[in-house]
Amino acid sequence: xxxxxxxxxxxxxxxxxxxxxxxxxxxxxxxxxxxxxxxxxxxxxxxxxxxxxxxxxxxxxxxxxxxxxxxxxxxxxxxxxxxxxxxxxxxxxxxxxxxxxxxxxxxxxxxxxxxxx
Amino acid sequence: xxxxxxxxxxxxxxxxxxxxxxxxxxxxxxxxxxxxxxxxxxxxxxxxxxxxxxxxxxxxxxxxxxxxxxxxxxxxxxxxxxxxxxxxxxxxxxxxxxxxxxxxxxxxxxx
Numbered sequence: 001x002x003x004x005x006x007x008x009x010x011x012x013x014x015x016x017x018x019x020x021x022x023x024x025x026x027x028x029x030x031x032x033x034x035x036x037x038x039x040x041x042x043x044x045x046x047x048x049x050x051x052x053x054x055x056x057x058x059x060x061x062x063x064x065x066x067x068x069x070x071x072x073x074x075x076x077x078x079x080x081x082x083x084x085x086x087x088x089x090x091x092x093x094x095x096x097x098x099x100x101x102x103x104x105x106x107x108x109x110x111x112x113x114x115x116x117x
Numbered sequence: 118x119x120x121x122x123x124x125x126x127x128x129x130x131x132x133x134x135x136x137x138x139x140x141x142x143x144x145x146x147x148x149x150x151x152x153x154x155x156x157x158x159x160x161x162x163x164x165x166x167x168x169x170x171x172x173x174x175x176x177x178x179x180x181x182x183x184x185x186x187x188x189x190x191x192x193x194x195x196x197x198x199x200x201x202x203x204x205x206x207x208x209x210x211x212x213x214x215x216x217x218x219x220x221x222x223x224x225x226x227x228x
Contacts, residue, residue, distance in 0.1 A: 033215045045160070045208060045219040091160060095215060102148035102214055104162040104173055 002027050004094050006108035013082050014116050021077040021111045023092030029053075034068065034075045035093040035105065045091070051075065052097075082115045089113070119143040123209050123220035130199055131228055138194045138223045140209030149192045150210040150217060151184065153177065160208065166192065199227045 003026040013019045025034065036048040049059065051068050059066045063080045079086055089110045095103040122141040130136045142149050151163040164174040164184055171184065183195045192211075196203055204227045210217040 035216060037219075043206060043224075044221040047216050047218065050216045093160075097215075102165060102167055102172065102212060104150065104165055104175075105152070105160075105210075105217060106162065107160040109159045 002094055002096060002106045004092050004106055004108035006090075006092055006111050008111045009109070010112045010114070012114045012116065015084060016081050017115075018078060018080050019082050019113065019115075021079075021090050021092075021113065023075045023077065023108060025073050025075065025092070025094045027094060027096060029096040031097040033095045033097065033103075035095070036066070036075075036077050037091045037093060037107075039089040039091060039110070041088070048077075048090075079113075082113075084115050084117055087113060087115045121209055121211055121218050121220035123207075123223050125223060126221065127224045127226070129226045129228060132201055133198050136196050136199055136225065138196075138207050138209075138225070140192045140194070140211075140220055141190055142192055142209065142211030143218060144190070146211035146213050146218075148172075148212045148214065148217070149184075149186070150212075151194045152208040152210065152219075154206045154208065154222075156205070163194070163207075196225075199225075201227050203227050 005024045032053045034051045038046040065078045067076045089112045091110045092108045093105040124139045149166040152160050154160045162175050164178045165172045181197045185193045206222045208222045209220045
C-alpha cells in the first residue's frame with residue numbers, strides 16, 4: 001500500500017536559518033513519482049517539485065533543495081536561509097505511475113513551517 | 118500561465134441540500150481530479166477522471182458523490198445530500214500525467 005509519512009508536524013525557525021522537512025514514503029511499485037507542494041495561509045496548493053523514481057539526482061532551485069534517497073525511501077526538502085514568506089504547510093506526496101500516468105496523489109500529513117523574523 | 122479555475126471560492130449550504138462545485142481544468146489536460154482537505158488535515162484523494170469516465174475513486178467517494186464533464190471544459194463535483202462532515206476545502210486538479218496542477222479550492226461549509 002502507498003503511504004507518505006511526514007513525522008514533523010510543526011517546525012519553527014528564525015529567519016535565515018536552514019530547515020529540513022522530512023518525508024518518508026512506502027510503495028510496492030518500482031515506478032513512481034514524488035512531489036512537494038506548498039500551502040500558504042491563503043490555502044492554495046503550489047507545486048514545488050516532481051521527482052521520478054529513476055532519477056536520484058538531488059535538485060537545487062534557488063534556496064530550495066531536495067534529497068531523494070531510494071535506499072531509505074526518503075525525499076527530504078531543505079530551505080536554505082529561510083524567510084518569513086516561507087511560512088506555510090508543506091506537503092510531500094506520492095503517485096504510482098500506473099498505466100496511464102495519471103495516478104492519484106497520496107499526501108503526507110504536512111509539516112507546518114513557521115519562520116519568525 | 119494557464120490555471121485551473123474553481124468556483125465558487127466559498128459555498129455555504131444547509132445540511133441535506135445538494136451542492137455542485139465547479140472547475141475549469143487547463144484546456145489541453147487529459148486527467149482530472151477532485152481532492153478534499155478537512156480543516157487542519159491532509160489532502161485526500163476523492164476521484165480521478167480520464168477519457169470521460171471515472172478511472173479511480175476512494176472510499177470517501179460514495180454514492181452521494183458524482184462527477185461530470187458536461188461540456189468539454191467544465192468538470193463538476195456534485196454532493197447529493199450534504200452532511201456536516203462534508204465541510205472541507207475541495208480542490209480540483211488537472212494534468213497531462215504528472216504533475217497535477219491544482220485550483221485554489223472551494224471552501225464548503227455545511228450548516
